[in-house]
Amino acid sequence: MTYGETPSQTVGPYFAYGLTPGQYGYDFSDIANHIVAGPDAKGEHIRIIGQVLDGEGMPVSDAMIEIWQADHEGVYRTEPVSIENAGFRGLGRCGTGTDAQNRFVFETIKPGCVVDATAPFINVTVFMRGMLVHAFTRLYFDDEAAANARCPVLQSVPADRRDTLIAKRADTATGPEYCFDIHMQGNRETVFFDV
């Protein structure tokens, strides 16, 4: 006997007190937050910052982004994820409703390259009101040009859309930052994947 999949439904506008309570100031514990790698994690500590932009180019204030990434050696965590962990956690979650510019901000480390890939990347999932199904994308790094050029996934993406998957590095006084804006529509629409 086979069973049909349970349909996806939108996360809606009111997810914060269930999914991101700490960030939004609700009295409930978090299972994940914007810290993907704590201070004790090995690897290059970086910040990932971006906005989610709708079809009119307006920042979305009620999106939630999740990221799932490998550690500095390119290995996905198989031990339980915990926000008490001061080292590498692997999972991050951030809403866009608490920053004045509706940005998501993650503190993490640059991942190593996983065994079946040629370039390092971070898995990104986008949820929001107005999406009945979440969307998957990937964040690659602009300072990995040679590795990116060998990446079959990036190379399978039309050349004029490849840039939508590549985060731009800026070295700031508080460490390296990568900017990764997610365009839901328009001529810069981010490439989303059928994972």
Place this chain on the structure above:
Amino acid sequence: MSGFKPRDWSSHAPYIAPDYKSTILRGPTKPLMSLSGGISEASGPVFARAAVRDLDWDLTRNGRVNGEPIGERIVVHGKVMDGDGRPVPHTLIEVWQANAAGRYVHKVDQHDAPLDPNFRGSGRCMSDENGNYVFYTIKPGAYPWGNHFNAWRPNHIHLSLFGPGFATRLVTQMYFPGDPLLALDPIFLGTPDEAARNRLISKFSIDKTEEGFALGYQFDIVLRGRLATPMED
């Protein structure tokens, strides 16, 4: 670690479902690029039992300040499984919902209905080794929203699951049988296939109903299954 079967898009909504107006400017418009079979999609976060704290699975008690929440107590049972009926054990289920009056605790909810000081409306539970889960809550009320004139969301509970891999992530909503608003709701109707969307409706269960305490509902959740492991002989 084998990969997962492709998503069955016949069970899901399109990204642009114009009757649900917010999709029009927010859903991707270009075809998705295929991506499957790698360890990145097959891996995913796991959580310890300790991620679910004492009262997290009982929304009738986890928000109490000075009394009991108002409304109809219910208990929701279900099984998380894959498309072949195999249980999905030890997976985290996060839930959130409106209170009995149809009001969310969320700060931006402006609906003119009372907050309940003893009900937050969020919690979490974990499926057991057989994929079964249970949580207690108050039946949520319907509430109006701005999608169109006189638009009301049917009673629903939001659920978020990880499943065994990054690819199995699911955020969904559980509805209640016999709700007249279902036939008018663009979010429920956003799933074009009638049989698929009817899987979002829980079943009343007298067997799960607790004598003198709470009405029982059953809501089974089906995630994508793994591809078959190649046979060796």
